[in-house]
Amino acid sequence: MKLEGIHHITAITGDAPGNVDFYARVLGLRLVKKTVNQDDPTVYHLFYADEKGSAGSDLTFFEYPGARPGRAGAGMVHTIVWRVASPASIGFWAERLAAEGVESLREDARLRFADPEGLAHELAVDESGDDPLIADHPEVPAEHALRGFDTVRAFSARPEASRALLEDVLGFERDGDAYEARGERRGGRYVYDDPPEQAGVQSAGTVHHVAWASGMDEHEAWQQRLRQAGAQVTPVIDRFYFRSIYFREPSGVLFEIATLGPGFATDEDAEHLGERLSLPPNFERYRDQVERTLTPIQNPRLTRTS
Ligand code: ZN
Numbered sequence: 408m409k410l411e412g413i414h415h416i417t418a419i420t421g422d423a424p425g426n427v428d429f430y431a432r433v434l435g436l437r438l439v440k441k442t443v444n445q446d447d448p449t450v451y452h453l454f455y456a457d458e459k460g461s462a463g464s465d466l467t468f469f470e471y472p473g474a475r476p477g478r479a480g481a482g483m484v485h486t487i488v489w490r491v492a493s494p495a496s497i498g499f500w501a502e503r504l505a506a507e508g509v510e511s512l513r514e515d516a517r518l519r520f521a522d523p524e525g526l527a528h529e530l531a532v533d534e535s536g537d538d539p540l541i542a543d544h545p546e547v548p549a550e551h552a553l554r555g556f557d558t559v560r561a562f563s564a565r566p567e568a569s570r571a572l573l574e575d576v577l578g579f580e581r582d583g584d585a586y587e588a589r590g591e592r593r594g595g596r597y598v599y600d601d602p603p604e605q606a607g608v609q610s611a612g613t614v615h616h617v618a619w620a621s622g623m624d625e626h627e628a629w630q631q632r633l634r635q636a637g638a639q640v641t642p643v644i645d646r647f648y649f650r651s652i653y654f655r656e657p658s659g660v661l662f663e664i665a666t667l668g669p670g671f672a673t674d675e676d677a678e679h680l681g682e683r684l685s686l687p688p689n690f691e692r693y694r695d696q697v698e699r700t701l702t703p704i705q706n707p708r709l710t711r712t713s
Pocket residue numbers: 415417616618663
């Protein structure tokens with residue numbers, strides 16, 4: 408039983424329109440699902456991914472309208488590392504971001520930048536051999552498109568405390584300063600850095616949790632294994648597009664294990680993912696009210712002329 412790398416990463420935005428503009432237009436990801444927070448249907452839960460809405464490329468945001476920028480501290484993910492094909496792709500993104508007024512820093516074959524609310528990203532040349540997970544975008548040639556997640560970097564004051572859970576329970580392999588969760592199809596990495604002195608503030612521009620991918624029929628077994636290892640793990644929760652369990656790893660980072668299915672095409676046609684507001688069945692009768700309450704956002708795919 409192996410985890411198949413990173414399933415999704417969930418972060419927080421205080422500005423849904425600006426968030427869609429940055430991720431769907433500037434970074435060229437596909438908005439694959441526009442739905443509401445299942446705990447608060449007056450705010451969005453936005454999902455960006457590759458063309459098919461694949462796990463491994465899925466970055467999601469809870470909208471807290473008007474939330475001020477937070478900051479990452481100990482026990483929080485601070486940087487999302489994406490794969491790109493080549494050093495030429497790093498050059499492409501350095502230019503594209505500069506043209507959008509986004510500062511970036513090029514170091515070796517890496518490019519660091521942040522989203523408008525301060526969430527840090529890094530692009531790295533893909534050496535994984537995994538299938539690239541890319542979205543179509545008229546201004547981003549396929550050979551330079553983001554190819555899915557490579558690594559999440561988190562701050563930990565005592566990374567050794569996490570070692571037993573990561574290696575013995577979750578089956579991550581240690582490789583230098585990185586841990587890797589690699590299954591039959593994909594891998595994803597997890598790296599700790601020394602935390603800043605200031606405590607973190609969970610707000611806009613910070614990561615809420617990282618989810619690791621499990622096969623559909625192994626999910627229950629992961630829940631049992633974590634429980635037997637003494638982790639405070641939730642029961643299985645049905646998120647419609649996948650099933651989830653949550654627990655905090657010893658360094659304080661909120662982990663989820665999510666199933667590779669049923670996927671985003673369960674409630675809308677794969678060709679039209681994310682175009683309409685998707686509501687859980689029990690919220691469908693409040694659709695008019697919910698649509699009036701939500702901040703209007705512009706999906707760049709629906710305004711393209713070509
Ligand atoms: Zn999640």
